[in-house]
Amino acid sequence: MSAVTSNIEAPAIGRDLGYKPFTIGKFRFERDEYFAHIFYPMGRHLVPIDAFLRALMRDVAWGFFYGTVNFDPVLGTVNHYGTVDLFMGLCNPGYREANRAYVETFDTKEIKATFEGMLDDWTNEGFDPFAAPDETGKPYGAKHGNNSKAVQRQRVVAKRMVGLPSDTGYRTDSNGYPVNRQFVDVPQDQPEVHAEPGFESEVHAFNLFGYLSRSDVTWNPSVCSVVKDSLMCPTTEENILPIFHGNDRVEWFIQACDEIIWEIEDGSSGKPRAKVIMKAGDVAAMPADIRHKGFSPKRSMLLVWENNDVSLPDRYRRGELKPYPAEF
């Protein structure tokens, strides 16, 4: 399967607004002023361009994440860690039962290159798909400029812990990370660290909440501390998670401050299962067979906790592991 980007063919939407069309397999993506148009062998699907770019940004930045990234109830990707399924209607019973679901599998590098190209070309100057809606401009209209700096941000992945020598660094005013407007009351004091000579790289502490208060992105879990395959991935959330994340393993949430309301649906059928209301100090598991979307009325801090063991998706799929983490 080859990824092809082309600006030779006339766009099927009939007007040249300056955006490149993108083709991968039998999928073709085009954009106009307001929509992403996705053409596939069984039809055409439209997604509002702001929602599409916000979802695409997460899919690209997360490396297709753990499991399924549903852009909306029809379009999405499934990560097989080396290959990626690009689908229409796969997680939508209406599409499946009518035999309208369509899936193609691509090498991760190929679909990543296509998605990165699309994100870069389709993001106009002034629009940051990682920012909260209140913090950024509009994505609409004919092509005008770009925002490559925003869409090419690298996700933070600490090897051991943020701030250690040779590990990922701190966020400060001077390196371009001011405190967010909704976190101006978050204390910025640093812990006292008294390391004896020779132990400077082991006796270590930092202000995680202060670090998070300076995050310039939303809904982007970043690895901050590591215990073997246990990854603590804090993130700051505001407005709405731009995707429905379908789990392929159990994931945990610890609410550090403020409140997030999660809508939980069955991962396969989309049938509503629960709402989970999380306030400061609350801890909840996201079972391996659900999908979830979060709503954060005020910017909040969420500690997403992941098990990075590569064997897990197969073990859950085979039924070797139950989809929930504890029995009582």
Added chain:
Amino acid sequence: MSEYRTVFGSLSQYEKGGVEVIDDNPKYYVFSNVFEVASKSKPYEKICVGKNLKYVIEAVRAEGNSPWFSASHDEAALCMDGEIEVHFVKPEQPPVPETKEGSVKLTGEPQGQKMGWVKVRRGHMALLPKGSAYQFRSPKPGVLLIQTIQGENTVERWADICQTK
């Protein structure tokens, strides 16, 4: 212009959310609150509030001096409330074999080189480096979350701490 107020929790003041079931079992979400758990725990009990196979998140009520602990792997401690010191010693002999996972409670005071200490407050995260011995000291009650691996001191009492219906 509105002023934003960030709401954190503490032992003395927290508000708990919950699972509103539509068609599900609330137990699947293993829902608890670290401040509630710590408010009902003995000092330095390591109560499991998150479990992902062998990996755990433990909620710990920090009050007074803890026993000395050690692990063969890194751990991380996040202070959720209070002001807590963590003191580190490099033991003369590794107190925990490489093959053993989870933290181990040491008997008495470890012999070895002092590595230093940190003092953390709410929101501060400290490394508990592999092979070190460490002790928490907290004159007043506080709350820690420990990112670690399930060990002999990890306490699971889900039915007591989690929403069941």
